[in-house]
Amino acid sequence: MHELPLTRDLVLIGGGHSHALLLKRWGMKPLPGVRVTVINPGAIAAYSGMLPGFVAGHYDRDALELDLMKLARFAGARAILGRAMAIDREARLVHVTGRPPIHYDVASIDIGITSDxxxxxxxxxxxxxxxxxxxxxxxxxxxxxxxxxxxxxxxxxxxxxxxxxxxxxxxxxxxxxxxxxxxxxxxxxxxxxxxxxxxxxxxxxxxxxxxxxxxxxxxxxxxxxxxxxxxxxxxxxxxxxxxxxGARPYGWLGDTGLELHDGFITVNPSLQSSDPRIFAAGDCAHLAHAPRPKAGVYAVRQAPILYDNLRAVLADGTEKADLLPYHPQRDYLKLISLGAKAALADKAGIRLSGPAMWQWKDRIDRNFMRKLKELTPMAPPRLPERVAQGLREEVEGKKPMCGACGAKVGGDILQRVLSATPDTERPERRDILHLAGDDAAILTHGDTWQVASVDHLRAFVEDPVLMTRITATHALGDVWAMGASPQAALATVTLPKMSEALQESWLAEIMAAARDLFADEGAEIIGGHTAMGAEFSIGFTVTGLVGNPITLKGARPGDRLILTKPIGTGVMLAAEMEMKANGRDMEAAYRSMVQSSGEASRILDFAHAMTDVTGFGLAGHLLGICRASGVSADIRLDDIPVLPGALDLAKRGLQSTIYPANRAYAAEYEGPEGPRADLLFDPQTAGGLLAALSPMRTEKCLAALDEAGYQAAIIGEITESVDGETRLVVRE
Structure with a gap:
């Protein structure tokens, strides 16, 4: 997150070569006060120069892929995975499929070309x-x-x-x-x-x-x-x-009102379009002063000019900033792959071909990709020589604190603090029932049962809309876990330091995303609270209505255990923070986090006990059911669905900062050690539902969950406690 107040929005539309190189430069030398946004349909952009080599089998897939998520993290930018479809130049908004519009002060377009x-x-x-x-x-x-x-x-x-x-x-x-x-x-x-x-x-x-x-x-x-x-x-x-x-420009550019040449954005030597607040580079741009064919070499060489000119306009605040001109070379070296490890080089009428030309091309391409893949995070500032006792031990040698559920207070601490009041009931009024450890409080209004809960997350992504959707889904998990239908929500938003204009644009995106999500689930936002703080965080207090609440207490020996989502979000988010996660895997993790559990809750309506798997990890939340129900559990490690990339990261030793506390909280664990077992204690954000239900209903529910689009699995069963002691037995 940003230490200085934000005052300007720079929006990069597209993840082309110019923008990829710009993000690398921005991460090395950002302009303070600017929030950078990059919009691209996917987390990965392929490098065209290495595509023939990949097709021929000379490179693996990873060699030609640029990870825009990592580049965005390095640049301190927010990455929005979506397709731009329009620009409202009067309101300075970029419209993106499936989300609220994005405000810009200055924008740049590098979306390449499409096909006829x-x-x-x-x-x-x-x-x-x-x-x-x-x-x-x-x-x-x-x-x-x-x-x-x-x-x-x-x-x-x-x-x-x-x-x-x-x-x-x-x-x-x-x-x-x-x-x-x-x-x-x-x-x-x-x-x-x-x-x-x-x-x-x-x-x-x-x-x-x-x-x-x-x-x-x-x-x-x-x-x-x-x-x-x-x-x-x-x-x-x-x-x-x-x-x-039949390469052609994207059709929506024709509706922008920008000056075009055969559908391509006309730009001047400074790479500005007819609207001086909108720049363009790469194949989607037409150089009016020096027309050239579409080739990646021009996009690469436009990048430093684009970087300097965007900084100048954002710093100057006017379109009359002192800008650098881009003068393309008249001819360029063409290195054409010939299938085998041979290439033909052509420039200014001189031609050479053979394996040596392939080696030359290979070296150029690998060096280009190396620039964009070797990203070293900024080191934290060194502590002064004299600090309070214990501070150095808390800071040095420790990784930065995770966001989301990886930033929770440990279960053992909460258990000690809350143990003095395990249950809350008001017998004289009979209107509140709060069972210790349960997902939500139960309130009664005559014959109506209402559940209420709250969740608040420290932001772990720069995009307020994605953060809002994940947090809302996470908060509603407590409602769905009790078999309730969402009713109402109160929003609590803390914005980082920023100008009033950015406050308005952030809040507009947040509230639009929240209203849409809660409306889709049958609930309404009825109010909330905003504040300014050191970093972005968001929370929701939620209520739901239910006829017969499902609690942690009720699991029976012989019940089957169904999990509705894969686990691994904690280690994925920890790795992403350190720029060690794959962008495509993060894209899958975000999809899982924003997936509603509403339909899953309805399918599992007959569960004897149910919870949502969140901060204490799968083991901790399963033990919550076992402790409340006076039973034990037996689960199979290999049957537990895992997010793509999560196990590989666990094998590399990555863990969320709350992992040790979760491991200590699950003292009843009996089972194997190793990376896959470690994921049982991984804190989940907006995780799935974990339900104990009759064996007779299990297969039917599993089929219904699969049809509804959940990656659900039967992971084990409830067993008898031994001498009144709860056990969590895990088998490989």
Whole structure:
């Protein structure tokens, strides 16, 4: 979080090469007072320069992927995983699918280009465009692995430019050991017409050596499940159809009111659009003063100019800041992959080819990626020489405190503090029942039962909307765990230091997200409280209505235990804070955290006992049921669903800061040690429901949960206590 007050919003739309490099520079030298936001459809952006090498099999998937989540964390920026679809320039708002609009003072657009191919009949169903690169890489991996198992292997690449030729040769190389494999390169015109004649001849020979068959002057009219149909009535069999032609700008740019050239954003030498508060770079931009072809080299070299000019405008506060011009080179070095570990180099009429050119290209590409992957977090400031006794031990050698449930007070401390008042009842009025350790208090109003609870989380992501959705889902977990229907909520928001304009935009995003989420669950926000503080935190006091509350007390020997969500959010968030988590895995973790447990609660309405798995971890919350019910539990470690990446992080020794307290709190644990067992004590944020229910209902409930989209599992059963002692027996 930010130490100095925030006064300006910089919004980066898209995760292209220019913005990725800008984030790295910003993390090394930020402009104090600026909140940076990067918007991208996914957590991962692929580097186009290494894509042919990946397709050919020379690189693994990780080599060509840029982790925007890590870059954002390094830059102190918030990463919003969504697709920008409009800009309201008058209100200075960016509209993103599925969330409230985002305010900007200055914006930059680097969204690359898309493909005309989806306009081709059948392409959306049976083809795949080369861009976005991440989706293509995933589809190709699946097809290649299936082809090696003996499936039919015919590939059609539509688009006879350099990109199509590179990918066709790469595919042919990857499939070279499959006798039936055939790769076609198709174009409505001639192949490689944009190249100089000598370079074109060299590449055509390379295509022939790679075994790629050419079909020029062939207009494709339809993509079918079994191949491609042409305007002359002929067909071509293909199980994988790639679209590498018809690159075009995204259509929504036409509605921005910005000056465009053939749909691309026209920019001046300072990379400003016709609106001086909006910059653009990379393939989506048109350099009016020096038009150039679409190539990654220009995006890379625009990055330092863009960085300096954005800082200048944000610091100056006007459009008349002293800005640097970008002057692109007239020609650039083209290094074209030839399928095998060979490449062709072309610049200013000079051509060289062979393995040495591949080694040169490989070194350039790896160095570029290394710049964006080697991210060293800033070291905390050193303590002065004289400090209070005990402070040095509390600070030095300890990792920063986790957010969310990793920042909770330990269960043993809470148990000692609260042990003096284990139950709360008012017999004379019979209106409050609060069982020690239960998820929520139970209030009575005549014949109506109401449950009430509160949760408050220290922020662990920079995005207030995502933080709001996770916190609201987390708070409602107590209501759902008692089988209640959400009724009302009070919001408590502490904002970090910022200008009044940013206070308004933050609160607008927070309240819009909260209203939508609670409304979807049948509840209303009825008020709240705001304050300014050292860091962002948010909480909700929630109520719900229920006919027959489900409590911790009620589990019976023989009951089966169902868990409705995978575990691992604590170690994932701890790793993300240290920039050690994979962005794609974090994306999955956030999806799990915002998944409502409302439908799961309704499906588990017949549970004998139920809780939500949160700060004390799966072991702690299961023991809560066992202690209250006077029973024990027997669970199977391998049956417990785990979030992608969580076990690998646990194997690397990563833990949430509250892990030791959770381990101490679960004293009745009897079972194996090791990384998978450690996840039982991992604090969960917005975790799933844990229910004990009759064996006769278990399979039916599990099927219903699966149909509703939950990654649920039967993880064990309730057993008899031995001599009145609760035990948690864990088996591998």
């Amino acid at each position: 191919m989806p306009d081709l009949p059948g392409f959306t169903d049976y083809g795949i465009p080369a861009k976005p690169l991440e989706a293509f890489a995933t589809r190709w991996e699946t097809f290649r692995d299936r082809a090696r198992s003996g499936a039919p292997v015919e590939v059609a690449v539509i688009g006879g430019g350099v990109a199509g030729a590179e990918l066709a040769m790469a595919m042919s190389h990857a499939l070279r050991n499959i006798a039936t494999a055939q790769v076609w390169l198709i174009d409505h015109s001639e192949i490689l017409t944009e190249m100089r004649a000598p370079t074109r001849r060299a590449l055509l020979k390379a295509l022939g050596r790679a075994g790629v068959r050419l079909r020029p002057q062939s207009k494709v009219v339809e993509i079918r499940p079994d191949g491609v149909s042409f305007a002359d009535g002929t067909t071509l069999g293909a199980q994988f159809v790639l679209g590498a032609a």
